[in-house]
Amino acid sequence: MTQESPVLENSGSSPAKLGSFKFDLRKHGGLLALVILLVFNALVTPNFLQPQTLFVNISQVATIAIVAIGMTMVIATGGIDLSVGAVMALAGALAPLIFLSPFGVEYPILGLIAAFTLPLFAAAFCGLFNGVLVSVLNVQPIIATLILFISGRGIAQVLTNGNLQTFSNDAFSYLGTGKILGLPFQGWLTLLLALIAFWFVRRTLFGRYLLAIGGNKRAALLSGVPVRPVTILAYVICSVLAGVAGMIVVAINSASDAARNGNLMELDAIAAAVVGGALLQGGKAPIFGAILGAIIIQLVKYTLLANGVEDEVALIAKAAIIVLAVWLQQARKE
Amino acid sequence: MLDDSAFDLRKYLNNNGQSAGVWIALVALIIFGLLRYDNFGSAYNIVSFLNYNSMFILIAIGMCFVIMTGGIDLSVGSVAAFTSVCAAYLSPFGIEVALPGGVLAGAVIGGINAFVIIVMRVPPFIATLATMLGAKGGALVISGAQTISVDWSSNFTKFGMEKAFGILPWTIVATLVVFFIAWIVLERTPLGRSVLAIGGSEEASTLMGLKVNRAKAFVYIFSGACAGLAGVFLASSYGAGQPLEGIGWELSAIASVVVGGTLLTGGLGSIPATLAGALLLGLVFNILNFENGKGTISLSAYWQLVIRGGFLFVVILLQTRVIRKRQAVS
Amino acid sequence: MALPLLTAKSIDKAFSGVAALTSAELQIEGGEVHGLIGQNGAGKSTLIKIITGVYRRDAGTVEFDGGEASFINPREAQSAGIATIYQELNLVPLRSVTENIVMGNEPRKWGGLIDWKTANSQTKKVLSDFGLDLDVERPLGEYSTAIQQLVAIARAVSLNAKLVIMDEPTSSLDDKEVAVLFGVIRQLKQTGVSVLYVSHFLDELFEVCDRVTVMRDGQTIGCHQIAETDKFELIAEMLGRNIEDIKSAGMTDFGGGEAKRGEVLLQADNIGTDNRLRAFSATVHRGEIVGLGGLLGSGRTEAALALFGVDQLTQGRMVFKGEGFEPDDPVTAIRSGLGLLSEDRKAEGIIPDMSVRENLTLALLPRLTRAGQIQRGREREIVENFVKALGIKTADIDQPIRELSGGNQQKVLLARWLATEPDLLILDEPTRGVDVGAKLEIQSIIREYVDRGCGVILISSEFEELVEGADRIVVLQDGYSVSELENPGISEDILIAAIAHHHDEVSGANA
Secondary structure: HHHHHHHHHOOOOOOOOOOOOOOOOOHHHEEEEEEEEHHHHHOOOOOOOOOHHHHHHHHHHHHHHHHHHHHHHHOOOOOOOOOHHHHHHHHHHHHHHHHHHHHHHHOHHHHHHHHHHHHHHHHHHHHHHHHHHHOOOOHHHHHHHHHHHHHHHHHHHHHHHOOOOOOHHHHHHHHOEEEEEEHHHHHHHHHHHHHHHHHHHHHEEEHHHHHHHHHHHHHHOOOOOHHHHHHHHHOOOOOHHHHHHHHHHHHHOOOOOOOOHHHOOOHHHHHHHOOOOOOOOOOOHHHHHHHHHHHHHHHHHHHHHOOOOOHHHHHHHHHHHHHHHHHHHHHHHH | HHHHHHHHHHHHHHHHHHHHHHHHHHHHHHHHHHOOOOOOOHHHHHHHHHHEEEEEEEHHHHHHHHHOOOOOOOHHHHHHHHHHHHHHHHHOOOOOHHHHHHHHHHHHHHHHHHHHHHHOOOHHHHHHHHHHHHHHHHHHHHOOOOOOOOOOOOOOOHHHHHOOOOOHHHHHHHHHHHHHHHHHHHHHHHHHHHHHHHHHHHHHHOOOOOOHHHHHHHHHHHHHHHHHHHHHHHHHOOEOOOOOOOHHHHHHHHHHHHHHOOOOOOOOHHHHHHHHHHHHHHHHHHHHHHHHOOOOOOOOOHHHHHHHHHHHHHHHHHHHHHHHHHHHHH | OOOOOEEEEEEEEEEEEEEEEEEEEHHHHHHHEEEEEEOOOOOHHHHHHHHHOOOOOOOOEEEEEOOOOOOOOOOHHHHHEEEEOOOOOOOOOEHHHHHHHHOOOEEEOOOHOHHHHHHHHHHHHHHHHHOOOOOOOHHHHHHHHHHHHHHHHHHHOOOOOOOEEEOOOOOOOOHHHHHHHHHHHHHHOOOOOEEEEOOOOHHHHHHHHOEEEEEEEOOEEEEEEHHHHOOOHHHOOOOOOOOHHHHHHOOOOOOOOOOOOEEEEEEEEEEEOOOOEEEEEEEEEEEEEEEEEOOOOHHHHHHHHHHHHOEEEEEEEEEEEEEEOHHHHHHHHHHOOOOOOOOOOHHOOOHHHHHHHHHHOOOOOOHEEOOEEOOOOHHHHHHHHHHHOOOOOOOOOOOOOHHHHHHHHHHHHHHHHHHOOOOOOEEEEEOOOOOHHHHHEEEHHHOOOHHHOOOOEEEEHHHHHHHHHHHEEEEEEEEEEEEEEEEEOHHHHHHHHHHOOOOOHHHHHOO
């Protein structure tokens, strides 16, 4: 069973020796953690096995997972994007601003369409900014994305004057509260995005180039890979997905709070990607691994919360998970 | 490989404009301020400016050492918030206990960074991102997510609010002491030279027989201690331990270091230029405050974050442009 | 007789399962200059790094200066008295000349602070022994590679070592600088210091060494008094060939080399770039192999990078297939019909975690794509054909390329370019670090390819490969193409002479 796990998926190279089923903690650690978390919760956490718990967790995990998909692609190029949380705040702040504006009130349909698309364009622009800094100006990804990590949220707060914007707009809220076949809409959306991303990475020219750049940038360049456009595209995709996640958060709450939306999401997303098997030095883009990682991060949060552990302690736990995951990854390399 | 880096460098160094530029900009801004605002040159403005910015100067100095090795420390803001809470709790015992306590707390977190980076081989930005989170969580846990009022009956707040020998605030004196020590360590000790050599080429430094791990441990612990001291200043000057402070401080520090001409990839850097960079960034905010006061502009506090990012962006653009232009010249 | 200074016995070392050394031996007497030779990949650098504590050995013993020596890092080796100048010049170009010399042993004054004044004057004195007068406070990176090399040597000498290891010290030095270096080596020897001298240039060994050790495929093949051996014997041992064969037949498998020269394919006219290429001219016809000869840093690789659009032209012009040609990037160069097998297989060639299949089709990929999606059936077919045709030894075309041997990796990379069917293929050190068998195979693949009417530019540091493989050789020096030799009629001696003794004519030609 374990050898079919998504964590194993690695850039299309099938393991040479499928015959040996030796359990490798470092390889299957993610899945093991998931099983332990599930068993622990089933035994300890009250009401864990209720459908309600599933809904709550799906609607929460969706945003982490969507951002983690984008983060996985950026990490695959050997980069990192610290600005995803800020981009969520920005996109999330823009959407209600648009449909609450005089224009949006007068033409509700157009306003709604604009509210869905314009924030994504803004997010794409953020990605373009990051991508150009990284691939054209050769600024290290950490520094390049640190600019929007701080300023992006600042812009969102300036736009909303730091206020909480509440609204009631059923059509927009469907993004966060709608259900299909009894399961939250954003769960389905996540699945759809993951499938597209998986196809993109595994079957298209872009995906192959993405992995080649992360695997050996110089070799990729000398083999005719258009390194700059592909790198920029990875950052744009990551930002757009962050924008989608930011809008989902706003839709769930029927309110946008620029100070809190997406706060610390970069850590959740990096943790999910790394737990899912993405190598920080690039060259791997395990999309479903990132989903698994996101589920683990969400379950850890939920477990701590449901058992009365303070939010603040949960922060420390998350920090530990990230360090542990990267450490295991480094150890595997050597 | 070696020749490529040497190639860029020759251009970069020949101009030397970067670190001269920061001083020129600093002087220009001061003259501008003096001419435009009545109270700009007042003792009150100067002292409160230096007092407030001493925190940023400290973390910038710590960050400068980290960046010179080619690393990064994203945890400084959270560490300062954490140690401000620690110092507030220790304030009843007086500054003699609270100051070393706060610095020690910062150094311990720096030590954790060093351990995770050197022994566990986790990349610096991940390690310090995690401690950023952890220190923030720690600050919130021990403070119960509240600002912690200091003990006003002890001498703790005198440190942040009164002047040494009636001349300069204690915070500024302490910052100057750290500044000079840092300067001497960098320029005059083997440790300081190792820091620069590691940033220039870690492999070469190892092969030259330098104590690479020791120097790397030093920079993270030192950066943590500087952030710790900044946290003590915060609590002492503003009368409370503030677990939610420190957002965006790492950005200020990085921007200050870079504008001072330090290469983000390490190997080249200057403590005085970093001081100038921190003062420059502080002055930009000081002047914006004056403009707000004059009513010519009206910027909410949220603009601070945008401006910090914008400042770093401009600095990075300048650094890349300088390097490119020099390349084109020859 | 006194104990040897250094004895390394039965040293084994493997990297991720691949043996780099198998029971290698080395013995150095006190006060002798000891040569160490072998082809690329023979294990010389690995052996040195084990002695100096950079790598840990898997098995075997090292004794130094009468005691067991298991240095765990270069610092320990250094303080025990082994100073090393590595091939990749391990200095810090951003830091000053003085710092690079005194780093780790800075002179101190009161309070333990570094005394820069003394440090600078010490540095000046050490460098004056090498006939160098530099501004020692300037960053090292401002000086030429040759000076940097001398500084590295000066650093090693200034450490008062008992053994100085020099790995390819002359690769970027000119005759005069080499003479200075030899003077220093003889001086060291007189003061009782031993020198381990690693070099490709056999003539140098005969000039300066007392004994020489030969390595091949990670093993020590032999150790000779230099006076009792000759060049042919050493070459035969290095290559694992019979002396007589070498004397008569030559050492490569490029076959005939009788050029069926076709139309002009590429013409480069005085091209230069910002990357140390000053003025390079060459013509390549269909059906011929044009070699580029020259020392390290003479501009051979840089010429390839200019042709391939990696470095932009700052002067000169190119004509390719009858049309003006100035590629902006490799993408355009590849589309126009060029291929470049890059020099450094690991850093610029393979994508280690990708499979053989993915590596092989990387350059071809745009042509294997329909509507953005890769046509996997065609991809497999092409890869399987090449694996068969070139005899690439792989368990499965989906095996990660890093698990293959060097020679097979190189064949995959060669196939990467052959698959794009370029009109002109530039090969930068195509056989470096591959075993002898694979080397011969690669050479005959190249010849076959040229016979189909394509052109090849061949860059190689191995003179015999150039001499026997190329139809013509363009010789480079300091970024200028300085002369052209034509086969038949080129011998190694002629080539070496052309490479080494052209300095005056360079300035003359450009006056």
